[in-house]
Amino acid sequence: MSNSKDNIKKGSCPVYKKCGGCQLQNLTYEEQLKYKQNKVKRLLEKFCPVDPIIGMDNPYHYRNKVQAAFWTDKKGKIISGVYQSGTHHIVGIDSCQTEDIIADKIIVAVRKLLPSFKLTTYNEDAGKGFLRHILVKRGFSTNQIMLVLVTGTPVFPSKNNFVKAILKQFPAITTIVQNINPYRTNLVLGDNQKILYGKGYIEDILCECKFRISPKSFYQINPVQTEILYSKAIEFANLNGNETVLDTYCGIGTIGIIAAKHGAGKVIGAELNGDAVRDAIVNARTNNLKNIRFFKADAGEFMHNISSENEKPDVVFMDPPRAGSDTKFLDSLIKMSPNTVVYVSCNPETLARDLEYLTKSSVFKVKKIQPVDMFPHTAHIECVVLISDIRNKSTKR
Numbered sequence: 001m002s003n004s005k006d007n008i009k010k011g012s013c014p015v016y017k018k019c020g021g022c023q024l025q026n027l028t029y030e031e032q033l034k035y036k037q038n039k040v041k042r043l044l045e046k047f048c049p050v051d052p053i054i055g056m057d058n059p060y061h062y063r064n065k066v067q068a069a070f071w072t073d074k075k076g077k078i079i080s081g082v083y084q085s086g087t088h089h090i091v092g093i094d095s096c097q098t099e100d101i102i103a104d105k106i107i108v109a110v111r112k113l114l115p116s117f118k119l120t121t122y123n124e125d126a127g128k129g130f131l132r133h134i135l136v137k138r139g140f141s142t143n144q145i146m147l148v149l150v151t152g153t154p155v156f157p158s159k160n161n162f163v164k165a166i167l168k169q170f171p172a173i174t175t176i177v178q179n180i181n182p183y184r185t186n187l188v189l190g191d192n193q194k195i196l197y198g199k200g201y202i203e204d205i206l207c208e209c210k211f212r213i214s215p216k217s218f219y220q221i222n223p224v225q226t227e228i229l230y231s232k233a234i235e236f237a238n239l240n241g242n243e244t245v246l247d248t249y250c251g252i253g254t255i256g257i258i259a260a261k262h263g264a265g266k267v268i269g270a271e272l273n274g275d276a277v278r279d280a281i282v283n284a285r286t287n288n289l290k291n292i293r294f295f296k297a298d299a300g301e302f303m304h305n306i307s308s309e310n311e312k313p314d315v316v317f318m319d320p321p322r323a324g325s326d327t328k329f330l331d332s333l334i335k336m337s338p339n340t341v342v343y344v345s346c347n348p349e350t351l352a353r354d355l356e357y358l359t360k361s362s363v364f365k366v367k368k369i370q371p372v373d374m375f376p377h378t379a380h381i382e383c384v385v386l387i388s389d390i391r392n393k394s395t396k397r
Ligand code: SAH
Pocket: 218, 219, 220, 248, 249, 250, 251, 252, 253, 254, 255, 270, 271, 272, 273, 276, 297, 298, 299, 300, 319, 320, 321
């Protein structure tokens, strides 16, 4: 087929079954989009008609954040790759059809350098060894690259020479960070980190705004589709310049900052991760925005406090993790009843649950549902939903 969407044969990845990360590789991209559209319809059509899913023109190598785990097999060979879905078994891979090509090359290069520096891999069972994971993040618009080496111990033998060697092969790397994770945990990143080279963060540009991204901050992994997703969210908010806007579960402040640039009167953001909040504060400054503040808080707690102060925001953006929101948050939202809620969701099941809760209140009605394919070849589905206060006659949104 000449269409670039289908230029890689379905199921052509050699580790498709072993890895389990791309659950839909048995389908062509067109079939995947149809499958996702139908799933969203099945779960959400009862609230409002579902707009056609927005897919990618080129749905390959879209991931700008790539992680690899390291392991030494019984013969002493070092393997890097991904965890088989739902297990702790590492599937060795050198490249992946969804991952950034340069990021994959950096991971292989680090693996090949390890023996010459006598650096070991971390053994989880023994709780011993050096390199656990690698994380590479690349700024799609700026081309800045961050390499994070996650190590089981703080001591990094031949650190300077190792850094020199990897930079020699990849001069495009702009920062290298050592993250220390000595814990028996499924979490990739530990609490402590040292900057080995560069600034310790990268920057990227989305919807004409500049964002700083730290190793631990959440940042959408598909920059091409993220611009589409955020533009839809801003379109749904229909800002006119005077609104008080809340950006909840705001990460590094992306949606709130773009809303402020697009004319929101005042923006208040809330996020649980302290590193992300720090990035959000810097990002507001970088983009010359004075009408925006960020708080480190549980979103439900934050909403509860705002509602007790009798604040009435005009627009609330909410972008919770896969588990969705909670009743503390949703009850406060119903109490404050903003004219417009824009719900960005990465899980249509929890989205359906939360929409059920919100519409049951007879305060809100779902007006628009727009699925966006942020994760081609995987079963993950992202949606932007416009919810309006039905009692507000002035709301012609
Ligand atoms: N809106 C951002 C981030 C979305 S991801 C963006 O588009 O980039 C969801 C975010 O919710 C993550 O940054 C996560 O750290 C944060 N989060 C998770 N649980 C939370 C909670 N209970 N309260 C506030 N933020 C939370």
